[in-house]
Amino acid sequence: MAIGKGHHLHLIDGSGFIFRAFHALPPLTRKSDSLPVGAVSGFCNMLFKMLEGNTGHDAPTHLAVIFDHSAKTFRNDIYPQYKAHRPPMPEDLRPQIPLTREATRAFGICCIEQEGWEADDLIATFAVQARDAGARVTIISSDKDLMQLVGGGVEMMDGMKNVTIGPEEVEAKFGVGPDRVVDVQALAGDSVDNIPGAPGIGIKTAALLINEYGDVESLLARAEEIKQPKRRQSLIDNAEQIRISKRLVTLEQHVPVEVGIDAMEVQPLDPETVLPFLAEMEFRTITNRVAEKLGAKAPTIDDTPANAPAMDEPDMPPIDPSKYEIVRDAEALQIWIDRIHERGYVAVDTETTGLDEMRADLVGICLSVEPGQACYIPLAHVNGTGDLLGGAERSEGQMDFDRALQMLKPVLEDPAILKILQNAKYDIKIFARLNVTVAPIDDTMLISYAQHAGLHGHGMDALSERYLDHKPIPIKELIGAGKKQITFDQVKIDDAAPYAAEDADITLRLWTALKPGLIPSRTTTVYETMERPLVPVLVQMERHGIKVDRDHLSRMSNSFAQKMAGLEHEIHELAGRKFNVGSPKQLGEILFDEMAIEGGKKGKTGAYGTGADILETLAALGHDLPARVLDWRQVSKLKSTYTDALQEHIHPETGRVHTSYSIAGANTGRLASTDPNLQNIPVRTEEGRRIREAFIAEEGNVLVSLDYSQIELRILAHIAEIDSLKQAFRDGLDIHAMTASEMFGVPLDEMTPDVRRQAKAINFGVIYGISAFGLANNLRIPREDAKAFIDRYFERFPGIQKYMDDTKAFAKEHKRVETLFGRRIHTPEIASSGPRAGFAYRAAINAPIQGTAADIIRRAMIRVPAAMQAAKLPGRMLLQVHDELLFEVPRDAADDLIGTVREVMEQAHLPAVALDVPLVVDGGTGANWAQAH
DNA sequence: AGAGTCACG
DNA sequence: GACGTACGTGACTCTG
Numbered sequence: 001m002a003i004g005k006g007h008h009l010h011l012i013d014g015s016g017f018i019f020r021a022f023h024a025l026p027p028l029t030r031k032s033d034s035l036p037v038g039a040v041s042g043f044c045n046m047l048f049k050m051l052e053g054n055t056g057h058d059a060p061t062h063l064a065v066i067f068d069h070s071a072k073t074f075r076n077d078i079y080p081q082y083k084a085h086r087p088p089m090p091e092d093l094r095p096q097i098p099l100t101r102e103a104t105r106a107f108g109i110c111c112i113e114q115e116g117w118e119a120d121d122l123i124a125t126f127a128v129q130a131r132d133a134g135a136r137v138t139i140i141s142s143d144k145d146l147m148q149l150v151g152g153g154v155e156m157m158d159g160m161k162n163v164t165i166g167p168e169e170v171e172a173k174f175g176v177g178p179d180r181v182v183d184v185q186a187l188a189g190d191s192v193d194n195i196p197g198a199p200g201i202g203i204k205t206a207a208l209l210i211n212e213y214g215d216v217e218s219l220l221a222r223a224e225e226i227k228q229p230k231r232r233q234s235l236i237d238n239a240e241q242i243r244i245s246k247r248l249v250t251l252e253q254h255v256p257v258e259v260g261i262d263a264m265e266v267q268p269l270d271p272e273t274v275l276p277f278l279a280e281m282e283f284r285t286i287t288n289r290v291a292e293k294l295g296a297k298a299p300t301i302d303d304t305p306a307n308a309p310a311m312d313e314p315d316m317p318p319i320d321p322s323k324y325e326i327v328r329d330a331e332a333l334q335i336w337i338d339r340i341h342e343r344g345y346v347a348v349d350t351e352t353t354g355l356d357e358m359r360a361d362l363v364g365i366c367l368s369v370e371p372g373q374a375c376y377i378p379l380a381h382v383n384g385t386g387d388l389l390g391g392a393e394r395s396e397g398q399m400d401f402d403r404a405l406q407m408l409k410p411v412l413e414d415p416a417i418l419k420i421l422q423n424a425k426y427d428i429k430i431f432a433r434l435n436v437t438v439a440p441i442d443d444t445m446l447i448s449y450a451q452h453a454g455l456h457g458h459g460m461d462a463l464s465e466r467y468l469d470h471k472p473i474p475i476k477e478l479i480g481a482g483k484k485q486i487t488f489d490q491v492k493i494d495d496a497a498p499y500a501a502e503d504a505d506i507t508l509r510l511w512t513a514l515k516p517g518l519i520p521s522r523t524t525t526v527y528e529t530m531e532r533p534l535v536p537v538l539v540q541m542e543r544h545g546i547k548v549d550r551d552h553l554s555r556m557s558n559s560f561a562q563k564m565a566g567l568e569h570e571i572h573e574l575a576g577r578k579f580n581v582g583s584p585k586q587l588g589e590i591l592f593d594e595m596a597i598e599g600g601k602k603g604k605t606g607a608y609g610t611g612a613d614i615l616e617t618l619a620a621l622g623h624d625l626p627a628r629v630l631d632w633r634q635v636s637k638l639k640s641t642y643t644d645a646l647q648e649h650i651h652p653e654t655g656r657v658h659t660s661y662s663i664a665g666a667n668t669g670r671l672a673s674t675d676p677n678l679q680n681i682p683v684r685t686e687e688g689r690r691i692r693e694a695f696i697a698e699e700g701n702v703l704v705s706l707d708y709s710q711i712e713l714r715i716l717a718h719i720a721e722i723d724s725l726k727q728a729f730r731d732g733l734d735i736h737a738m739t740a741s742e743m744f745g746v747p748l749d750e751m752t753p754d755v756r757r758q759a760k761a762i763n764f765g766v767i768y769g770i771s772a773f774g775l776a777n778n779l780r781i782p783r784e785d786a787k788a789f790i791d792r793y794f795e796r797f798p799g800i801q802k803y804m805d806d807t808k809a810f811a812k813e814h815k816r817v818e819t820l821f822g823r824r825i826h827t828p829e830i831a832s833s834g835p836r837a838g839f840a841y842r843a844a845i846n847a848p849i850q851g852t853a854a855d856i857i858r859r860a861m862i863r864v865p866a867a868m869q870a871a872k873l874p875g876r877m878l879l880q881v882h883d884e885l886l887f888e889v890p891r892d893a894a895d896d897l898i899g900t901v902r903e904v905m906e907q908a909h910l911p912a913v914a915l916d917v918p919l920v921v922d923g924g925t926g927a928n929w930a931q932a933h
Numbered sequence: 934a935g936a937g938t939c940a941c942g
Numbered sequence: 943g944a945c946g947t948a949c950g951t952g953a954c955t956c957t958g
Contacts, residue, residue, distance in 0.1 A: 188944090202944040583956055584937055603937090611938065637939060641953055666950060670942085677952045680941035688940080712942090765948060774948030835946050846949040850942090854950095882942045882950090 003062055003261045005134040010050060010060035011123045013141030014067040014111075017159050018043055018100050020142070022093045023831065024160055026455075026466070030282050031303035036092040040099045041283055045469070046159050047107050048290060050140070051269065055162050057138060062264040064110040064126070066119040067101065073118055075248050082248060085194045099281075106277035110264045117255050120145055124251035127154050130261055144173065145193075148181040148251060172604070175207025183216045186246035192833065195248050196241045200234045216246050271296040285469035288318040316512075317372040319470050319505060321498030325375040328397045333407055336367055336375055340411055343369045345418035347508035348438070350427045351376075351500045353487040356675065357429040358543070358651060358658045362401075363489045364496065365408065366504035371512065374505040376497035379404055382489050395493055405434060412438045420444065422460045422507045425535050425663070429543060443532060444510040449664035450527035451517050454816065454826030458664045464506050467513045472506060473499045526823050529912075530855055531663065533862045537877075538661050538671075540865070545656030546678070546878045546888070552694040553643045560639040567632040574625040581632055584610045590625075597623060613777075638682065642691045649676045661880070668847050669823050669854035671880055679881045683933065692930035701875075702891050702925050705932040706901050707884035709920040710735055711853045712767050718916050719820070719848060720803035724796075729917040736760040742796050743789070762793055766800055767849050769842025804845055811844035819851035820913045821859075856919070857883065860908035864901060871900045886929065898923040 003009065021042035028038035053059025075082045104111040114122060123146060127137045131153050139146055140159040147170045150156055156165035171177055174184045187206035189197020201209075209231075213219040220239050226232040235242070271294045278287040279299040291298035298318075327333050340346040347368040354360035363381060368374035379401045382392035411417055412431065421427050424443040431438050448458040456462055464472050478491045478499055488496065518524040572578045575595070579586045588608025592600030597618060600608045612630060619627035649657045657676065665672040673679040681695070682688025697703045713735055717725035728738045737751045740759035746752075758779060765775045776786035794801045811817050816826040825847040829840040857880065864877055864885070875889025875897055885905070889897045902921045909915055926932040 191943095199943065204945080580956080582954095585956075605936070607937085609937090633938075637954080640955080641940070645953075665952095668950060670950065672951055673941095674952065677941085680939090680952070682940060684941080768949040769947090771947055773946075778948070838945090838947060839949095842947075842949065850950060853942095884942085 003130055003133050003135050003265075007061045007130075007133075007135040008058060009062040009126070009130040009135050009137045009261065009264065010064075011126055011137065011139045012046075012050070012063070012065040012159065013119055013123060013139065013143060013146065014043075014065040014100060014104070015097075015119055016141045016143050017046065018093070018096060020160055021046075022090065022096070027092065032282060036096060037099070037281055037283075039093060039096045040103055040281060041286070042160075043100050044103050044107075044278065044281070044283060044286055046140075047103065047109065048286060051107070051266070052293070055157070057157065057164075060138070060266055062130070062135070062261060063266050064112050064259075064264040065100075065104045066122045066126075067111070067113040068119045069113045069115050069117065073116055073121075074252075075118075078247055079196075079244055081194050083193050085191075103277065103281075106274050108267045108270055108273065110259065112259055114255070114258060117252070121252040121255050122257065124149055124253045125255040125257055126261055126264075128253045133261075145185075145249060145251070147173065148178055148185075148249075150178040174203060176210050180210050180215065182246055182250045183210045183219075185249040186216050186242050187219075189245060190249075193248075195245050196238075197245050198234045198238045198242050200230055205231065216242060269294055275299050284316070285318070316509065319468070319502065319509075320372070321473060321502045323372065324498055324501035324505070326397075326493065326497045327375045327377040327399065329399060330403060330407065332375075333377065333399065333404060336369075337407060337411055339369050340367070340417060344416065345369075345420060346411070347374075347420040347504045347511065348412070348427060349421065349500065349503040349507060350430050351488050351496065352430055353489050357426050357660070358433075358545075358654075360430065361489070362430055362434065363487075364500055365404070366500045368501070368504035368508040371509050372505065374501040374508075376493075376501040377404055378493045378496065380489050381491070381493050381496065385486065385490055392490070397493060405436065409436050412436050415440060418442060420507055420511045422463075422503070422510065425539055425542075425661075428535065428539050432539060432543060439536070441532070441535065442511060442515065443535065444507055444514060445664050446531040446535075447511070447514045447518060447527060450523040450531055451514070451521045451824070452826065453664075453669070453824060454667045455828060460503065460506060460510075463510050463514075468506065468509055470506070473502055475499065521824070522822060523824060526821065530669075530821065530823070530858045530862070534663060534858055537861050537865060538663065541877055541879070542658055542660055544876050544878060545651065545654055545658040546886070547655065547696050547698055548646060548650055548657045549694045549696050550647055550650055553647050553691075556690065556694075557639055557643040557647075560635050560643060563635050564632060564639065567628055567635065571625060571628045571632060574628065581629060582636065584608075587629060591618070595625070634685070634687070638688060638691065642682065642688075646676060646691075646694070659879070666854075667825055667843075668851040669819065669825070669858070670850065670882060671854075673879075673881075678879055681929070689930050692933065693928045695929035697888050697927060700890060701888050702894050702927060703878075703929055703932040704875075704887040704889055704894050704897055704901075704923065704925050705884055705929070706887075706898065706905060706921050706923045707881075707933075708853070708857070708905065709922055711856065711883050711919065712849050713763055714915070714917045714919065715820075715849050715852045716767060716800075716803075719852070720797075720799040721916075722797045722799040726916050732920075736763060739763055739793075743792050758789070762789055765790075766793070767846060769804070769845035771842070807845050807848065808841055811841070817844050817847050819848050819855050820909075821852065821855040823851050823855055825851055853883065856908045857885070857905075859912075860901075860905045861885065863904050863908065867900055867904045868897070871896065873897050873900060884933075886932070894925045898925070 018039045022039040025038045025042045027036065028041055029035060030037050049055055101111055112122060123139055127139060127149050130137050137154040139156045141156060142158040146156060150170050151167050167178055170181060174181050176184050184203060184206040187198050187201050188203045189195045209219055213222060220235060223232055223235040274290060275287060275296060278290060279301050282301050282303045284301055288298045327336060349366040350362055351364040352360035352362055362379060364376055364378045366374060366376050378398045381395040381398060383395050384392045412419060418440055419438050420442045423445045424441045428438045445458045448463055456466060461472055464470050478495055479486050479488060518527055568581055571581055575590045579590055585607055587610050591597050592608050603609050615626040615630050619630065651658055659673045659678045660675050661671045661673055663671060682691050714729055717729060728735055736759050737748055737756050740746060740751060740755045741748050743759060744755055746755055761778050770790055772783050772787040772790060776783040807817060811827050811830050815828050815830060816824050818824055827840045827844045829836045830844060861880060873896055874893055875887055877885060877887050879886040887897060902923060905921045906919045924932045
């Protein structure tokens with residue numbers, strides 16, 4: 001049947017896809033012969049997803065994969081240098097190219113390439129033919145060169161991210177609609193494809209010109225009218241080059257194609273061809289999935305290395321949630337406990353009524369001792385939702401809660417049995433509230449984090465999809481979402497069991513997949529000395545919490561509310577009408593349209609910027625409204641985020657606030673604090689500091705704060721080997737004043753606060769991967785001045801330049817950097833081009849410094865409990881704020897505590913790393929956090 | 934859900 | 943040569 005209305009053609013940019021898959025996916029090799037197959041695997045997964053219609057789009061009725069043909073094209077005749085700068089294909093990718101063609105045929109999909117034409121031209125031709133016949137077209141590619149085809153029933157989709165690219169996305173990228181994309185490309189050129197364009201004109205400027213003049217020819221005809229001399233000259237001088245560029249970027253829509261679209265009609269998968277191919281590639285998971293879908297038997301895969309003895313590896317059956325056992329009585333549980341003792345380890349996962357481990361109740365426990373073998377032990381399921389007067393009735397077929405716990409406690413506490421968990425801190429806290437101490441443990445989240453920080457997230461879903469090629473059952477399918485959401489105890493046991501047990505199964509599989517990687521990646525020490533031992537320490541801190549004075553917060557809230565009302569009234573008067581002060585959009589319109597204040601700048605979303613820096617500039621020019629808005633915003637922030645929200649977080653039973661630290665959240669090794677975030681409690685303004693007064697000690701106790709002084713700059717001095725800086729730290733000098741003196745030649749005793757402030761900004765800038773632009777912005781000085789500062793800084797402290805260059809080179813080569821303690825932080829984006837690479841470079845420069853500081857305080861925290869015990873110190877560690885630790889301790893023990901903990905903190909780097917600079921810790925004591933700090 | 938804004942180190 | 947840029951986080955509000 002001929003293609004037409006109601007049909008949907010998918011055109012896959014084959015070369016583009018495998019190139020991206022190669023760079024985005026971990027380097028997978030075929031087990032039997034180490035043939036690299038990562039990109040092929042990604043390609044097969046994408047094909048299968050597409051055929052299933054599992055992409056957020058409907059399934060295609062017609063489908064083809066289009067490849068580039070390696071021979072030259074008409075573009076080389078027009079412009080011999082076309083794509084001349086392409087780097088050679090990576091060695092590991094080369095053998096995968098023919099395999100992707102094979103894969104396409106194995107899936108029964110039309111595979112197209114044609115001599116003399118790029119894939120893009122063929123895609124253009126087919127897309128236009130299908131569109132004109134009335135069919136829908138989706139191009140699977142993220143190549144910007146194809147964006148000119150979008151519109152009128154043609155859309156694009158990013159095959160890796162499943163993101164749709166329509167006319168709006170094209171406009172966002174090029175500043176013009178799809179029909180004018182080639183004109184913008186012709187002007188802006190493209191360094192990757194070596195399209196010359198007009199020198200001095202980038203995408204932004206090009207879009208501006210095209211929007212005003214229409215297209216390249218009209219623009220060139222009226223080039224004389226352009227005001228900016230540089231632009232005008234560039235257009236006049238390069239007119240021919242621009243015309244050539246346009247021909248290069250314009251896709252040929254009328255290639256005399258050798259294959260018709262009707263031949264692309266989707267055929268049912270043939271098990272006889274697709275399964276043998278997948279098995280030959282040794283893609284276990286997708287082989288099983290495809291076999292299951294076809295109702296065929298999956299072929300056995302022999303991936304024994306050809307010239308190595310058969311390995312005694314645990315067999316990994318496919319994940320099948322219908323096979324898990326539900327444990328309903330003591331006899332069944334005892335069998336599992338026996339198996340655990342036999343094995344010596346067990347994967348454990350808990351199901352609870354919520355995400356807040358201080359309030360959620362245990363509903364069930366899952367165990368797994370072997371991939372594919374897992375059980376669910378329901379303990380507190382109920383029928384229905386209950387009512388206001390009483391709880392719902394307990395479901396049938398569950399073990400007695402206490403009896404189960406009584407049986408499991410010895411196993412969970414057995415020092416000879418390893419408990420394997422994903423995000424162990426959560427489950428440990430749940431068990432701790434039931435008086436069960438879980439130890440020893442392994443945590444798959446942290447095993448992943450130690451090896452792969454910066455490469456991907458470390459949640460179970462992400463890890464499972466990446467390393468097991470399996471998407472876990474979404475919890476939403478059981479408990480729903482939004483208003484109608486129920487808690488896990490209300491889920492029927494038969495529904496809950498497959499979901500719950502699957503998590504234990506997955507955790508165990510992740511452990512077998514990830515743990516062996518620690519040794520070759522040299523991250524065992526990081527995991528064993530800085531990740532895993534931190535878990536029990538954080539459990540103690542989080543469970544203990546910090547006392548917060550609700551009345552103090554409540555009083556502040558009221559006073560803030562009054563203040564806001566007053567400011568709001570003033571602001572409305574100044575604006576001449578009422579509007580929502582909290583809406584940046586409305587504020588921008590008031591300021592820059594209605595009041596017609598100069599200097600309004602619209603960002604990429606088309607809204608005016610109204611950030612604090614912009615409003616400050618306006619306020620300094622004498623405008624009252626922005627000044628009042630700044631005041632209002634400050635008060636509003638303090639009220640909503642701190643005085644109001646913090647009260648909600650006071651635990652009804654403990655009367656304290658219990659934050660939760662994420663150990664694997666920040667790429668650099670820092671912790672992050674959530675629910676609530678206690679690492680960003682105000683301190684910089686007087687008014688904000690009063691919120692710290694609400695953090696108090698229990699009667700008879702005090703709060704003690706100990707913080708590292710200038711730890712990141714000290715680490716910089718050490719890593720970059722800057723002698724003068726190191727000496728200054730040894731001499732205990734004011735480091736910013738010393739920097740200023742060194743740079744500007746001002747003697748220390750004549751130092752002015754302003755000169756010191758500038759030097760301080762530069763010191764921090766260096767840690768952040770300095771740029772003239774950034775420093776200029778920060779100091780509000782011209783960029784040339786900032787550039788001069790930086791040059792002088794590099795001159796005075798030559799080690800810095802070397803450190804930055806060495807770090808960049810290392811990052812570029814290895815796609816990662818390291819801390820002094822061996823923590824790896826990956827920076828994969830360093831391989832990209834454009835602004836993303838810039839971000840990656842600055843992050844790479846910052847990460848070893850921020851990360852080493854994070855390592856040091858982690859080591860200190862891990863040592864503190866034992867040190868306090870040895871010194872027989874009462875009191876507790878409560879909070880960590882990156883370079884500060886906060887304790888609560890009986891008043892008369894405060895001085896001893898400071899002595900003991902300071903010692904631990906100042907020596908925390910030893911014996912692993914010797915520093916050329918001393919670490920210095922300042923301490924303070926007080927009835928509340930404001931006083932202690 | 935994402936952008937904008939702002940609190941911290 | 944242009945582009946867009948200080949590093950790392952989390953929470954709240956508005957808006958589509």
